[in-house]
Amino acid sequence: MTPQDSKPVKHFYVFGPFRLDLEERLLLHEGETIPLAPKIFETLVLLIESKGRILKKDEIMKKLWPDRYVEESNVSQNIFMLRKILGEGSGNDQYIENIPRRGYRFIAAVNEVQEEIEQTEEEPQAAAVEAPAPEAPPEKPPRPDETKISIAVVPMINETGDPAWDYLADGVTDSLIKLLSHLPQVRVIARSLVYRYKGKEVDALNVGRELTADMVLVSRVVAREGKLIIRAELIEVSTGWRAWGDQYQPQVSDIRKLEDEVSTNISATLHLKLTEEEKKRLRKHETDNAEAYQSFLMGRYYRSKHTSEGYQKAIECFEQAIKLDPNYSLAHAALADSYVAYDFYGILPPLETCTKAKDAAIEALVINDTLAEAHTALACVKMMYERDWSSAEREFKRAIEIDPEFAPAHNWYSHFLMAMGRIDESFAESQIALKLDPLDDSINQYLGWHYHYARQFDRAIATLEKTLEPNPNFFLARVTLGLAFVQKGETTKAIDEFKKAYELEKNAIVRGFLGHAYAQAGKLQEAREILAELEELAKRVYVPAFTIGLIHTSLGQKEEAFAQFEAAIAAHNEWMNWWKVAPELDILRPDPRFTDILIQLDLTPNS
Numbered sequence: 001m002t003p004q005d006s007k008p009v010k011h012f013y014v015f016g017p018f019r020l021d022l023e024e025r026l027l028l029h030e031g032e033t034i035p036l037a038p039k040i041f042e043t044l045v046l047l048i049e050s051k052g053r054i055l056k057k058d059e060i061m062k063k064l065w066p067d068r069y070v071e072e073s074n075v076s077q078n079i080f081m082l083r084k085i086l087g088e089g090s091g092n093d094q095y096i097e098n099i100p101r102r103g104y105r106f107i108a109a110v111n112e113v114q115e116e117i118e119q120t121e122e123e124p125q126a127a128a129v130e131a132p133a134p135e136a137p138p139e140k141p142p143r144p145d146e147t148k149i150s151i152a153v154v155p156m157i158n159e160t161g162d163p164a165w166d167y168l169a170d171g172v173t174d175s176l177i178k179l180l181s182h183l184p185q186v187r188v189i190a191r192s193l194v195y196r197y198k199g200k201e202v203d204a205l206n207v208g209r210e211l212t213a214d215m216v217l218v219s220r221v222v223a224r225e226g227k228l229i230i231r232a233e234l235i236e237v238s239t240g241w242r243a244w245g246d247q248y249q250p251q252v253s254d255i256r257k258l259e260d261e262v263s264t265n266i267s268a269t270l271h272l273k274l275t276e277e278e279k280k281r282l283r284k285h286e287t288d289n290a291e292a293y294q295s296f297l298m299g300r301y302y303r304s305k306h307t308s309e310g311y312q313k314a315i316e317c318f319e320q321a322i323k324l325d326p327n328y329s330l331a332h333a334a335l336a337d338s339y340v341a342y343d344f345y346g347i348l349p350p351l352e353t354c355t356k357a358k359d360a361a362i363e364a365l366v367i368n369d370t371l372a373e374a375h376t377a378l379a380c381v382k383m384m385y386e387r388d389w390s391s392a393e394r395e396f397k398r399a400i401e402i403d404p405e406f407a408p409a410h411n412w413y414s415h416f417l418m419a420m421g422r423i424d425e426s427f428a429e430s431q432i433a434l435k436l437d438p439l440d441d442s443i444n445q446y447l448g449w450h451y452h453y454a455r456q457f458d459r460a461i462a463t464l465e466k467t468l469e470p471n472p473n474f475f476l477a478r479v480t481l482g483l484a485f486v487q488k489g490e491t492t493k494a495i496d497e498f499k500k501a502y503e504l505e506k507n508a509i510v511r512g513f514l515g516h517a518y519a520q521a522g523k524l525q526e527a528r529e530i531l532a533e534l535e536e537l538a539k540r541v542y543v544p545a546f547t548i549g550l551i552h553t554s555l556g557q558k559e560e561a562f563a564q565f566e567a568a569i570a571a572h573n574e575w576m577n578w579w580k581v582a583p584e585l586d587i588l589r590p591d592p593r594f595t596d597i598l599i600q601l602d603l604t605p606n607s
Contacts, residue, residue: 012113015046015095017143018086019273021046027085034085039064039239043078047096047106056103062433065219079104081205110253148187149270152213153177155198156230160223168252169221170198171297172230172259172302176217179263181405183272190407192439196470202287208237215243217266228252232262234269253290255297286368287331292324299480303338306441306474309507311342322360329371331477332364336377337408340384343574344476346509350572354385372403376412383416384574387601392416407436414450419577419603423454441467445477452484453581460484475504481514487583491521510545514583519554528552546575550584562593569600579603 013020025041027034041062047055057075065074079096086095095108138324153176156169173189181188189211190440197207204216219232228260233245244265250258267274285291300319302310318335321328339357343350358381364374379395383389396416399409410433417426433443444467451460464481468474482497498514515530531551534543549564579585580603588594598604 010115012115013045013046014113015108020048040078040081040085043075043080044082047082047104049112051106051110052606054099054103054105059103078240083497084203087231094193096134123290129431148185149215150187150189150211150213151180151215151217151219151266152189152194152207152211153180153235154194154202154207155197155220157201157220160228162223162374165221165223167298167301170301172221172255174220175256175259175297176262179259180217180266183263183267184274185272186270190437190439192437192441192443196439197574202291204235205237205240208235213237226383230258234266237493241277242308249374252294255289256285256290256293285323287325287328289325289328292321292328292331295321295324296328296334299334299338300333303334304351306341306476308342308347308353308475308507310346311338311345314338315342327367328604329364329367329374332360332367333371333373333377336360336364336381337373340377340380343384344509345505346507347542348546349542350385350574354381354572355421358385370402372399372409375399375402376406376409379409379416380412383412383419384577387570389420389602405436407433407440407443411446418450418453418581421580421603423581425452426450439470441474441477442473445474445480447482448484452480452487453578453583455583457484457486457488461488475501475510478504479510479513482517483584486517491517495521497569508543509547512544512550515547515551516554521549524555527555531555544573545571545577546573553585553588556589558591560589562597563587565597569597576601 010024011022013022014312016029020026021028021476021585022045027041027044031166043060046063047061049513060075071553074185083096095106097105099105099106110457147575153173155173158165158169167303170201177188177191177194180186194207198493202218204218207510208216214236214237214527216237217232218235221228221230223229227249230248230250232248233591235241236243246262246265248258248261264302285293288294295317298315299321302317303314304310304401308333315338318331318338321331322335325331336357339353339360342348343353357377361374361381366369368374371538375395375398378390379399382392382395393413394418396409396413400413403409410429414426414433416431417423417429427450430443430447431439434447437443444463448464450466451457451463461481461484464477464484466478468481471477478497482494482501485491485494485497495514498510501510502514511530511534515527515534518524518530519527534548534551537543538545538548547562547570549561552558552561552564565579576597579597579601585594
């Protein structure tokens with residue numbers, strides 16, 4: 001056969017169920033492609049081509065990185081990743097043998113295979129002259145200026161053995177997410193996506209691949225001899241390299257300084273050129289009072305639990321932070337937000353909390369009118385308590401203008417748009433919030449709530465059930481799911497959901513919804529018993545009149561129902577804000593009094 005007649009061939013290394021394609025630089029496992037980062041691929045080739053011989057770490061380093069200095073840990077990380085990819089566990093040296101203090105050796109049987117490549121008639125024949133060899137791929141592809149580096153900040157692992165430090169671990173994680181998001185050319189993976197790894201010992205490279213992140217920041221806090229030690233490192237996903245790492249022994253009062261150092265070091269590691277304004281923004285603190293910052297972190301930790309007790313503790317913590325630093329604008333905004341969220345549990349009269357919420361929101365804006373959190377808090381006050389719809393929308397839009405990536409602003413604005421009956425716009429804002437923070441509990445719960453009010457009950461149920469999978473104790477999701485089941489006519493499931501919700505939060509709100517479900521199920525005696533219970537309770541403590549009115553509605557007692565709804569308007573009960581769209585009230589819509597209430601709420605029928 002003449003050279004002109006010869007066919008091109010491909011070279012493979014075959015070992016066990018694996019096939020290593022040298023030309024395509026691919027590893028295949030029983031026909032399935034396993035993607036390998038360039039240096040990990042080169043490490044595997046080097047091991048195979050040195051089969052049976054011990055490769056020392058320094059030899060691997062010189063061959064893989066001939067023109068640059070790298071730490072020895074890069075070799076260890078590459079070997080670790082290869083062993084994991086090849087399915088080796090601890091003590092199972094099926095392919096790569098670790099020779100302590102010496103190096104590594106590939107021990108599996110390897111066959112070198114060459115296969116001819118069949119050409120179709122349409123394909124051109126290989127040229128008689130030898131084509132120039134393709135250039136070796138760069139170690140790291142160049143990144144266009146307009147492309148952002150994506151970083152996943154994995155929740156800090158609390159290894160102190162004391163759950164009391166969870167607030168610190170979460171607080172530092174949240175602060176780093178926010179600080180790093182201020183860096184130019186950096187895109188930070190959404191909080192809810194990284195928080196699914198909370199409390200887990202994770203593989204940074206797997207996390208990076210799952211979240212399509214370029215870099216992963218992992219950290220842990222440990223306690224040793226009465227001192228806190230925080231360790232952090234930044235891992236490059238494509239290579240497994242440890243791009244940066246450090247260890248700190250901070251006092252609790254120095255946590256803010258630690259966050260600044262980490263964000264600054266990461267900026268330097270990524271060779272980001274910061275303007276003076278960007279440097280100033282990175283160093284900007286809402287407070288310089290260490291104790292106030294600690295109280296704020298603790299308040300944010302409690303608020304994230306989405307329970308009435310959590311909101312009560314959060315309010316106390318934010319109030320303490322404000323007492324320590326009256327000019328702490330973010331704490332004022334967080335306090336207002338906590339009061340608004342707490343009202344959905346129906347424990348305190350809205351008129352008792354609305355003044356405090358409004359004062360806190362306004363104070364936050366007086367201190368810093370460029371704070372998206374503060375504008376969102378004031379918008380919620382205008383919507384929830386004052387029903388000043390035009391001012392509420394203006395504040396929501398201002399918050400989004402200041403920070404288009406602040407997911408809570410889009411989420412709450414979607415609430416507002418639903419109250420207005422602008423359902424398509426509401427859905428669009430909900431989708432923006434979801435895109436910004438895909439796994440956030442509140443945003444997903446609201447999406448189910450949106451579907452419920454849009455009368456897409458199957459979607460509501462599916463969304464809420466999915467929301468409850470990772471967090472079965474999310475009270476508001478259970479309540480909304482129960483309401484959706486009622487509308488579907490699945491009253492047995494609805495009653496079950498309300499009972500579960502009552503076990504989580506023993507309040508009048510859920511008792512009222514349970515009475516509503518009993519009445520819809522035809523269990524009139526049970527509904528009347530709950531109605532009597534709430535009416536008696538209302539003589540001693542605050543009971544949202546809306547829930548009592550809802551039971552009367554389900555029992556067909558319209559006179560009593562409208563009287564309770566009028567009382568709910570006077571009390572500024574937040575559940576009345578969605579009067580225009582609530583499917584639970586459809587039976588009342590033909591009644592002229594329904595339109596009268598719409599007018600009182602300034603929700604005109606055609607708006």
